[in-house]
Amino acid sequence: MRTIAGDTLYVNLTEGRSWREPVDPDLVRSYLGGRGISARYLWDLLRPGVDPLGPDNPLIFGAGLLSGTAAPSSGRTTVTCRSPATGWYLKTSGGGHFGAEMKFAGYGHLVVLGRAEHPVYLWIDDDRVEIRDARHLWGKDVRETDLAVKRELGDEDIQVAVIGPAGENRVVFASVMFSVYNAAGRGGAGAVMGAKNLKAIAVRGSGVVRPAKPARFHEVALAARESLLADSGAAGLAMYGTSGSLNLVNEVRALASYNFQRSHLDDVYTITGQYLREKGYLKRTVACFGCVIGCHRYSEVQQGPFAGTYTGGPEYETFCALGSGCGTLDTEAVIKANELANILGMDTISAGSVIQWAMESYERGAITRADLDGRELRWGDTEAITDLLQKIARREGFGDVLADGVKRAAERVGGESYKWAVHAKGLEQSRVDTRSAKAYALAFAVNPRGADHLHTETFAEFGVSPEARALIAKITGDEKYANPYCNEKRAEIVRWHEDCYAVTDALGFCAFATTALYGITPAIMAEAFSAATGYDVSEEEIMLAGRRIVTLEKCFNVREGATREDDILPWRLMNEVNPDRPEPDAINSREELDRMLDEYYGLHGWSLETSWPTRDTLEHVGLPGVADELEKMGRIG
Amino acid sequence: MITVRVRLGGGIAGIPHVETRDMRVEEGTRVQELLDTVLRDVTDEIDWSSVLVAVNGRRVGDRERSGWVLTDGDVLSIIRVMPGG
Numbered sequence: 001m002r003t004i005a006g007d008t009l010y011v012n013l014t015e016g017r018s019w020r021e022p023v024d025p026d027l028v029r030s031y032l033g034g035r036g037i038s039a040r041y042l043w044d045l046l047r048p049g050v051d052p053l054g055p056d057n058p059l060i061f062g063a064g065l066l067s068g069t070a071a072p073s074s075g076r077t078t079v080t081c082r083s084p085a086t087g088w089y090l091k092t093s094g095g096g097h098f099g100a101e102m103k104f105a106g107y108g109h110l111v112v113l114g115r116a117e118h119p120v121y122l123w124i125d126d127d128r129v130e131i132r133d134a135r136h137l138w139g140k141d142v143r144e145t146d147l148a149v150k151r152e153l154g155d156e157d158i159q160v161a162v163i164g165p166a167g168e169n170r171v172v173f174a175s176v177m178f179s180v181y182n183a184a185g186r187g188g189a190g191a192v193m194g195a196k197n198l199k200a201i202a203v204r205g206s207g208v209v210r211p212a213k214p215a216r217f218h219e220v221a222l223a224a225r226e227s228l229l230a231d232s233g234a235a236g237l238a239m240y241g242t243s244g245s246l247n248l249v250n251e252v253r254a255l256a257s258y259n260f261q262r263s264h265l266d267d268v269y270t271i272t273g274q275y276l277r278e279k280g281y282l283k284r285t286v287a288c289f290g291c292v293i294g295c296h297r298y299s300e301v302q303q304g305p306f307a308g309t310y311t312g313g314p315e316y317e318t319f320c321a322l323g324s325g326c327g328t329l330d331t332e333a334v335i336k337a338n339e340l341a342n343i344l345g346m347d348t349i350s351a352g353s354v355i356q357w358a359m360e361s362y363e364r365g366a367i368t369r370a371d372l373d374g375r376e377l378r379w380g381d382t383e384a385i386t387d388l389l390q391k392i393a394r395r396e397g398f399g400d401v402l403a404d405g406v407k408r409a410a411e412r413v414g415g416e417s418y419k420w421a422v423h424a425k426g427l428e429q430s431r432v433d434t435r436s437a438k439a440y441a442l443a444f445a446v447n448p449r450g451a452d453h454l455h456t457e458t459f460a461e462f463g464v465s466p467e468a469r470a471l472i473a474k475i476t477g478d479e480k481y482a483n484p485y486c487n488e489k490r491a492e493i494v495r496w497h498e499d500c501y502a503v504t505d506a507l508g509f510c511a512f513a514t515t516a517l518y519g520i521t522p523a524i525m526a527e528a529f530s531a532a533t534g535y536d537v538s539e540e541e542i543m544l545a546g547r548r549i550v551t552l553e554k555c556f557n558v559r560e561g562a563t564r565e566d567d568i569l570p571w572r573l574m575n576e577v578n579p580d581r582p583e584p585d586a587i588n589s590r591e592e593l594d595r596m597l598d599e600y601y602g603l604h605g606w607s608l609e610t611s612w613p614t615r616d617t618l619e620h621v622g623l624p625g626v627a628d629e630l631e632k633m634g635r636i637g
Numbered sequence: 638m639i640t641v642r643v644r645l646g647g648g649i650a651g652i653p654h655v656e657t658r659d660m661r662v663e664e665g666t667r668v669q670e671l672l673d674t675v676l677r678d679v680t681d682e683i684d685w686s687s688v689l690v691a692v693n694g695r696r697v698g699d700r701e702r703s704g705w706v707l708t709d710g711d712v713l714s715i716i717r718v719m720p721g722g
Contacts, residue, residue, distance in 0.1 A: 232686040236719035245721025247647035247655060251714040253694035264694070269654035273719070278653050316721045436694065463696055464689050464718045485695055516720040581694055 002207040004532045005033060005065060006108030008041075009129065011122060013196055014055060014114030018129040023108060029535055030622060032506035032542070033065025034099075035091050036549040037109060038080035042089075043552055043626070045111070048559050052084035052188075053170055053195040055115035061102070061161070061201070064508010067289060068103030068209035070221040071528055072228055073513040073520070075100055075289030077178060078505055083187040084195075085172040085350070085405050086426035088566075089448040089556040090187040091455075093505060095288035095296065096179030101159035104205025116197040123153060124203045134199040138168060141343040142177045149202050158204040164345025166393040167194035171403040173350030173428070177342065181298070181312025182288065185347035187427060187449050212534030220527045225292055228519030232465050234293060237512060238285070240273030241297045242316040247272060248464060249316075252484060253581040254436040256429075257324040258379060259356035260422050260572050263433040264580035270329045271319040273297070281331060283310065288510065295512060299335045306332045311339035313348075320431030321352025326359060327379030337385050344393035349452070353428035354402040354409060355388050357421055366417045373397040422570040424451035429570055434588055435578040437461065437484040439493045441588045442596045445567045446494070448553045456497045457515040461490075467518040485585055487592055491599035499546035506549060548621045551604070551613055555626050558635050564611040567597060607637030639664055639709035643675055647716035649688065650679040655716060662707070668692065669702040671713060689718045 005028050011018040023037065031037045038060045050056040059081045066074040077099030083090035102110065105126050112122075119134040137145050142164040150156050159179060167174035167190030174190030175183040184190075211217035228234060236244055246268055249255045253263040269275050276282045276299055287294035301309040314322070314334050322337040323329060341348045361367045362377040369376060377384050391399025401409050406428050410421035422429045427450025434441035439458035444451040460468040463482025472482040475496045476489040497515055503525050504514045513520040526542040529535070537545075557566070568574075569588045578586035585592075601608050605617030614637040618627035630636045638661045646652035662671060668690065676683060690697045691714040697705050707713065 233720040236687060236717075237721070240719055242721035244719035247716050248689055248718040248721075251644065251655075251689060251691055251694060251716055252696065266657065267654060273721075274648060274653050459720060462718075463698070464687070465720070466686050469698075479698070482698075483696060512720065 002068070002103060002106050002209045004209060004211055006063065006103050006106055008109040008111060009107045009124065010111045010113065011129065011131070012113045013116040013120065013131065013198065016131055018131070020107070028065070028533060030545065031549060032503065032529065032545050033108060034062040034076070034508050035078040035080070035093070035502065035505035036545065038062035038078055038091065039549055039552045039556070041109065041111060042080050043556055046082060050082065052082045052087065052192060055196070057082050057192055059112040059189065059192050059196060061110040063099030063102040063108050065108070065506060066528060066532060067099040067508040069211060069290070069532065070218060071290060071509070072221065072225040073288070073291040073293060073510040074508045075291060076505065076508045076510055077102070077184070079176050079184045079189040081189055081192045083449060084170070084191045085188040086450050088425055088450070088560060088562065089553050090189060091449065091505070091553070092184040092186045092189050093454070094176065094178045094182045094184035095510065096159070096182035097289045098159045098161050098178040098203065099508060100289040101203045101205050103209045104207050105203055106205065106207055110201070112196060112198060115195065119197045119199050121149065121198065121200040121202065124201065126204065126206055137199045139165065141165060142345050143180055143343045145200055146180050149200050153202060155204060158202050161201045162345070163190045163193045163199060164343060164393065166344050166346040167191055169393065169395045169403065170194055171346060171392060171395070172405045173347040174345050175347050177345055181342055182296070183342070183347065186349065186452055186454065190345050211532040213531045217528070217531035220524065220531050224520050224524050224528065227521070227524060228513050228517060229292060231467055231517040231519040233467070233517050234519070237295045237517065238293050240277060241285070241295045242273070243271070243276065243314060243319050244273035245316055246319060248462065249432065252436055252462065253578060254433040254484065255324060256320050256431040256433050258327050259325060259360045259420055260433060262580055263436060263578050265324060268324060268329060270331045271323045271334060275331060279331070281335065286312070291510065293512065301332045301335050304332060306336040309336045309339050311335060311342050313342070314338045317431050318348040318352070321349045322385060325352050325356045325431060326385055328382055330382055333382035333385065337389060340386055340389045344389065346389070346393060349430055350405065350428040351389060351392060353422060354392070354406045355385055357406045357409065357417070358388070358398070358402060360420045361413060361417050366413050366415050371398055419571050419575070422572055424569055425449070425566060427451055433573070433578060434569060435573055435586050436581055438487040438596070439484070439490045441569060441593070442490045442600060443494045443497070445569050445593060445597065446600060448557050451570065454511070456494055456501055457511050458493055458497050459516045461493060471518055487585070487596060490596050491603050494600060495603050498550045499543045502546035502549040503542050506545070544621065548623060551618065551621050552623060552626060555613060555623070555630060558612050558630060559633065562611070564597065564609065567611060569593060610637055612637035638662065639666070639707065641671060641707050642712045643671070644712060644714045644716065645675060645679070647718065649683065649715065649717045666707050667703060668697050668705040668707060668713065671707060672702065672715065675715065687717055687719070689714060689716050
C-alpha cells in the first residue's frame, strides 16, 4: 500500500547513488503535491545563478497528489528546474501514465541531482533503484528508446520518460516525453535532462495508492467524474480533441498565422480535429491515466509522400505552430512534422516558432540562402519544415542557430529581426494572438516561465459555453466581461485562473478538466484533497495554497533578478495592430499592458514599481521564510 | 440594402468546414433577424450552448442579438465551438 503523497526519491548522478525520504506532512498541507512541492524543493535546493545546463540545476519530477487514484483526469506529471531557454523558473507538465506509475512505485517526487559521467538511464522498480548504462541508447529517438528500454527490462507495461536527440544536443526547447507521445514540452527540461547525461527514466510500480478516507474519496471521485462529463464541452473535446477549437480561435481573429502576421484565415478546416476525424487520419483516441475524456489523438497518414507517418497529435498548438504559423494548411505535412518533433524530442510550439521566424527573416532578407546551406525558405515549404526540424535537433547548419531559441537566434542575426521574434522572457509564445485575447495577454506577460498558456489558461474569457460565462460572472460580477477583446477585469480573471491552475497541477488534474471544461471546480478539488489526505481543507484554503505556489514561483524569478521590466509581451504584439482586426484595441499597447499589470500587482499585493511581493503579502500567503531571504537580498516589495 | 458576409459551419447543420456566403439584407437588419433567416434555411435544431455568434470576430451574446444592428461589410460568424488549448 502506498501513501497518497508518496516518498521523495533522490538520485545523485555525480555520486552514483540514490536514497528516499518521506515527505514532510507540512509540505503537503502547504503545497499540496506535484507542482507545488516541486516548487518548494527547487527553491530550497537551487543556488541562485547556477547554469541551467550545469550539474547543479536540480531536475524534479512531481506526480500529482491524486495521480494513481480514482480521481478523474488526474494523470499529470510536472517537471521542474531552471529553464535553459529563459534562465527563469520552469515548470512543464505532461500527461500519460508516468506519474501514476511513480505513485504505484511509492514515489510522489523524483529529484535528480548532479551529472553522470556517461549516458545513463534510471530503472525504478518499486524499492529497487538502478543507474544503468545508456551509451547504447544515446542517439536513438524517443520511440526507439522507449522500445529498447522496455525490451531490455523485459516489460512492455513499464512507463518511460525519454529524451530524444534534441535533449542530448541541448536544444533549449527539448522536451521530456512520457509514454512516447505525451510531452512536457515547454522551456527545455529535455535539455536539462540531456545535460545530466540522463537518457531515460523507467518506472514500474506494484503498489496501490490509498487515500486517507477511501469511502469518502470514492464518493468525491464519482461526483467529480459526473460533473466533468456534464460539462457542455466534454463531448466535443472527446470527439475532436484540442484542435477542434481551431475554428473558434480563427473566427475571433486570434489564430496565430504566418508568424503572427495574420490572425484569421478564410478556411482552416484541414488543420482541425474535425478534419482529422472526418477524413480518416484519426487512428485512435487515447486517455491519460484516469481520464474520462480522452482528448489525446493518434494520427496516421496512409498514402502519399508521408505514408507511414504515425504520431500522437496534432494538438491545437501544433497545428498552429507547424501549420498555419508556417503558412501551410497541409494536414499530412503537419502530421509528419509533429511526428518528427515528438520522436526527436522537441516542443512543437517553440520548434514551429523558430521556423516561422526564419521564414520571415528570409522573406525580409535578414538571412539568405548562404545562411541556409544553399536552400530557400518560403512560407508553406513543408519540405523545408521537416528538414529544419531534423537540423535543429542535431544542431546542423542553421539548425544550430535555431536550436538556441528565437530570442538568441534574433540576437545572432541582428538587424530588426527581434521585431518578429515572438517570445517573452525568451520563451516562444503559445499560438494565440493576444491582441485578440486580453486576459491571455496579461497571463502571458506575468507567467514566470514566459509567454504561454499552461500557467494560466484563461479560455473562459472567450465566453463560448454557459459554464465559461458563469465562471467569468462569478469572478468579475458580470458575464459581460466574457469578452476576449475587453481589457477590463483581466487582472481578476488571471489571478483566479492562476490559483486554480496551480491547484490543478499540484493535484495532478488535467487543466482541460478545470479551466477549459469546468466540471472539476475548486470546491471539488478541496473535497478530493481532504478525503485523500485526511486534512479538512476548504475551497478558499486550497485556492490560497494555489496562490502560495504561484507566489513562490514568482519569488524564484525575483531571487534570480527579475523585475517588472521582465513582465512583457513580444515586440510585434505590442507594436503592430492585428492586421485581421484593424481596430484601435487590436494591439497589446504598452499603456494597456501597464494598466493591466498595475491592477494585477495590486491584487496580488506586489510592488507596482518592481513587481516584487511585499513582506505582508508573503506572510499572508504563508511564505515568511521566503520574505526573509528576499529581504536579505534587498528584493522585497 | 447592405452586404453581410456570413460564415457558417464548424459542425452546425452538418457543415464540417466553415462556409462563406455574402447576403444582401435590408439596412437596419439585426443579428437575430439574420440568424433566423440563415438558420431557417439550413436547420431547425441548434444546441446554442456551443455556438459562437460573432460580428467581425467580436462575440455577440444571447441578449445582444436582437438589438445589434448589422452594417455594410460586416462578417457574421455562426460556428459550433469546442474547448481546446
